Amino acid sequence: MTTDISAAPALLDVRNLKKVYPGRGGGVEAVGDLTFSVERGELVCIVGPSGAGKTTLLKCVAGLLDATGGHVVLQGDRVKGPPPGMAVVFQEYGRSLFPWMTVRQNVELPLKEKRVPKAERKRLVESALEAVGLAHVHGSHPWQLSGGMQQRVAIARAVAYEPQILIMDEPFAAVDAQTRADLEDLVRSLWRRLGVTVLFVTHDIDESVYLGRRVIVLSNAPTVVLAEVAVDLPEERDQLGTRSLPRFAELRSEVYRLIQQAKTGARP
Numbered sequence: 001m002t003t004d005i006s007a008a009p010a011l012l013d014v015r016n017l018k019k020v021y022p023g024r025g026g027g028v029e030a031v032g033d034l035t036f037s038v039e040r041g042e043l044v045c046i047v048g049p050s051g052a053g054k055t056t057l058l059k060c061v062a063g064l065l066d067a068t069g070g071h072v073v074l075q076g077d078r079v080k081g082p083p084p085g086m087a088v089v090f091q092e093y094g095r096s097l098f099p100w101m102t103v104r105q106n107v108e109l110p111l112k113e114k115r116v117p118k119a120e121r122k123r124l125v126e127s128a129l130e131a132v133g134l135a136h137v138h139g140s141h142p143w144q145l146s147g148g149m150q151q152r153v154a155i156a157r158a159v160a161y162e163p164q165i166l167i168m169d170e171p172f173a174a175v176d177a178q179t180r181a182d183l184e185d186l187v188r189s190l191w192r193r194l195g196v197t198v199l200f201v202t203h204d205i206d207e208s209v210y211l212g213r214r215v216i217v218l219s220n221a222p223t224v225v226l227a228e229v230a231v232d233l234p235e236e237r238d239q240l241g242t243r244s245l246p247r248f249a250e251l252r253s254e255v256y257r258l259i260q261q262a263k264t265g266a267r268p
């Protein structure tokens with residue numbers, strides 16, 4: 001559910017977001033005071049130390065958790081519950097797909113809930129499975145696929161939904177290194193081809209620099225934005241070439257230094 005408040009210039013606007021989990025002695029202040037925005041068509045990575053409140057932040061952004069203070073605005077509408085224009089890909093692909101449904105049925109399900117007409121659903125499902133290279137396994141069940149393939153099904157489902165913004169919460173943390181590299185390239189190519197806006201949360205510094213056009217570095221909890229790093233690497237990226245650029249090493253060191261700073265509790 002959303003309520004119109006004003007026309008925001010950015011696609012996603014997070015303003016003075018604060019989240020305190022209730023409990024004894026004042027509870028746990030997970031998110032202190034977070035402000036950032038994401039422009040339409042951007043690929044922004046959020047990186048922060050373990051326990052920094054990344055998942056809490058995403059739950060507030062996705063309308064799954066009520067904030068204690070501040071607000072989240074998606075395309076001018078204040079987020080009060082899961083917004084219709086958002087798709088989320090979680091780390092645990094195994095739990096995000098229905099094992100009794102085929103790949104095609106899993107990808108189609110949110111489109112049925114969105115009441116997309118049948119012919120259009122067929123087109124969207126086929127093109128999303130094609131885009132992630134899984135057209136040939138549309139009739140298989142998730143448990144017949146590898147972990148990386150299952151995560152590609154989850155990505156296809158999100159892409160087929162045609163969201164205004166795609167939120168990814170450490171989506172590749174549970175797959176092996178080679179699959180992870182392939183999936184990173186898949187996200188970059190989908191982003192470039194489809195123009196979808198992506199907010200990607202990771203604790204992996206290299207991944208944030210390789211993927212992002214901008215990296216937002218979070219402090220430890222109670223979380224604030226410690227710094228924003230513009231990734232001025234060429235848009236054409238590949239695992240070997242890009243990662244061996246001197247500029248990649250510089251950006252990686254800069255984000256690493258900021259994260260170390262975050263761990264010691266330093267504030268901007």
Ligand SMILES: Nc1ncnc2c1ncn2[C@@H]1O[C@H](COP(=O)(O)OP(=O)(O)OP(=O)(O)O)[C@@H](O)[C@H]1O
Pocket residue numbers: 021028029030048049050051052053054055056057203221
């Ligand atoms: N439901 C909850 N009730 C109380 N405290 C919570 C709850 N969920 C998270 N926290 C606390 O809020 C803080 C931030 O947790 P969160 O899971 O958002 O961090 P994170 O950055 O996603 O961590 P990680 O990188 O380890 O997954 C932690 O101190 C955590 O213990």
